[in-house]
Amino acid sequence: MKNKLYLLKNKLGIDGAIAFTSLSRIIQAAGGVVSIVLVASLLDGVEQGFYYTFASILAIQVFFELGLNGIIIQYVAHEVSHLNLVGNNYEGNIVNLSRVASLLHFTVKWFSALAIFVFFLLLGVGFVFFNYFYKSEVVVDWHLPWVFLSVGTTLNFLISPIIAFIEGLGKVKEIAKIRLIQQFVSLLLLWTGLAIGLKLYVGGISSIIGVFVLVFFIFKKYSIVLRNIYNQKITEKVSYKTEIFPLQWKIALSWIGGYFIFQLFNPVLFATDGPIVAGQMGMTLSLLNAVLALSFAWVSTKIPIFSGYIAQRDFLKLDKLFNKTFKQSSMVNFVAMTGMFLVIFFIRYFDVTLANKKLGSKFLAYLPLLFMMISFYMNHIIGAWAVYLRCHKKEPMLVHSLAYGALSCASTVILGNYFGVIGITSGYCFISSTFAIWAYFIFNTKKKQWHLDEK
Template identity: 50%
Template sequence: MYFRIKRLSARIGIDGAIAFTIATRVIQALGGVISIIFITKFLTGVEQGYYYTFASIIAVQIFFELGLCGIITQYVAHECAYLNWDDDYVISGDKYNLSRLSSLLHFCVKWFGIISIILFFVLIVTGLKFFSFYGKESASINWQLPWISLCLTTSLNLFIDPILAFFEGLGFVKDIAKLRLVQKCAFLSLVFIFYILDFKLYSAALASLFSILVNLLQILLSKRIKILKLIWKSGDQWKVDYIKEIFPYQWKIAISWISGYFIFQLFNPVLFATAGAIAAGQMGMTLAALNGVLSVSISWITTKIPLFSSLVAKKDYTQLDEKFNLILKQACVMCAICLAIFILFVLITKGYNFPVANRFLPLLPLALMSISTFVSQLIFGLAVYLRCHKQEPLVIQSVVTGILTTISTLVFGKVFGVNGLTIGYTSIMIFVSLTWCVYIFNKKKQEWHQS
């Protein structure tokens, strides 16, 4: 039986890194389902609206992270293509690449240390102003302290995530996947306990804080801290020049990520402001489930970013294309299966009039958002392939998609409600974003691999 499972796993592309990442995402998805039950039981419909709108506003951290975590993984992987691990703690190879690797770590720690502090204060001010203005009809909701707590945990997480991205670039994808799995289990266990103890909107913030401490302990009390110290002291003769090397690439990634906020995160604040907290809560819960599906399926791709980057550095384009094509197919199949299961789940809950059914969007907008999720899976895969070349040719496409989505959300969302909002969004994703992305992918792939 074990060997059959092992053969099946190999056939569909599940290695150790993917297995742990999928386990994390599956637990996250199952936790999301259980969270839906807990939110339904322990939060009112209005509090649910606050809960998911919190998440949408917290996502403005995109404006501070600006895609740099993914860039760090790629740049570290490019340097590590010429380095070797002699054992668990010793890295050897070209001194030039080792010095540049150390430079990347110094930059990572200093940059995100400053940015995370700035993010904390920006989030507090933004949230207090937004909810004070648009939440007047629900003044009895205790949201101020939960919001401040969530701002703190978000800022701490912004500082830790780049360190984990650095480790992934070193090739410790499986190791970091284990770490994230432990963190996610700790978070979900704690958030359910806090719900039961009637902490309401405090639950997610407190659970996040404790799970971040779990992450820190996993780094400080293991070989990981020794690896960081070794690289930190590995010389500074050759440095990565942020202005000349990273910034010309990052600003394009940053614009794409900022556009992503308007593409994926604007729905809840707009619905909160125009249709009320309950409608925002329905959209938020639906998106939480769909994002859970997407997080599982993209595991096939995200765990292979260091491999793709290394193959690009070596200009082994034949092997790169073979592996990418297979992995993209596997990811898309998994995404389609998970979406079908989710839609079936909602249909059953609505058919039997379970209370949780009313917390999701109606069937038409739900189906449209599911289609958009599958399209997002395709676009994500193609974007990763292109970005592993240290290039970002999707910046204009992302900006145009973001602008069109913003206009569609504001106009159709206000005039036609959630149906108009989702019809407009899905149309843009299929006929503009995906079509344009496929064209750029084919053009740049041919151009780069022939040069």
């Protein structure tokens, strides 16, 4: 039995980083279901409205990161590939040591300054929004909970680049393990807080304590290494203006294009097919995003290794590892999608209920569900190719991403207006499949061009 499990583990390419990252995704998905049940049971209708609207407004903070954390991982991995870790010190080429130190200095200064702006922006937007739009006479204690949430979100924003830096050092498995602990603690705090009647306070409190758990484990394990890097004499810097920004703005635009695609589905469906279908889309998207995050762990955990091979010009090892990882992640995605479809089928077939409500009615009908599954599978493939190319510290997918986003938005609005959910999902499926072909052309062309130029 052990031998069979070992062979399956090797075939799927499950290493420590993937195992902990995947387990974290599974816990997050399962915990989300429990959280939904508790929120529905323990908060009244008005409080539920505040609870979920809080999350929507807090999402604006991601626009201040705009791909920079991913770039930090890649740049650190490129420089560290020329260094050796001896005890708690990195040794090797003085230029690479200096550039790594400059990246840490930049990370600390940039995000520290930006975090102050993020905090006051979140605080201000929340107070203006809720004071202006909440007109009911029902009294809701939301002011202090919003302050707590703003603090927790800002702390998460502040610590995230340090985590990215450590991942760039090759500590992906270790960070995944710490995140798993944080995820578990945050969920327990959230559930306990709801159970004892903390209501809207639970989000902010669990977020803040979760950050402190993260900080405790990270600095307990890596404080000396980070301090030694930070104190390294800087003779040569990684320039934000000439090296990071030319890549970041392209990735940022690509990311924004993708972000607005998914934000349009629900409001358009709400207007065309009503809130029930919009809710079905939201629930379906939650599951599909969980599957995508799970399968993409195979690719994302390899970013430091891909970047290291590229820095060393070892393209044979790079392509061998990527091809293997790509096949494994695609297989996991396909199997998970199939499993998701079968689970929904059996839930409907056996008429499973949750809190006296039919669970099968919470998802899209079979045909639009199938369209969305195909689209997300195509997105997985496109995303994997994009990661490979971006590890070269270049962004050739900019035009592709912007065109993909623009056409998807137009398709969602126009087809949704005339044909509702079938129009939205079929149009998106056609566009994603077509753009996967374009993405392969870019991937194949640029890979050959760059590797030939660098030999």
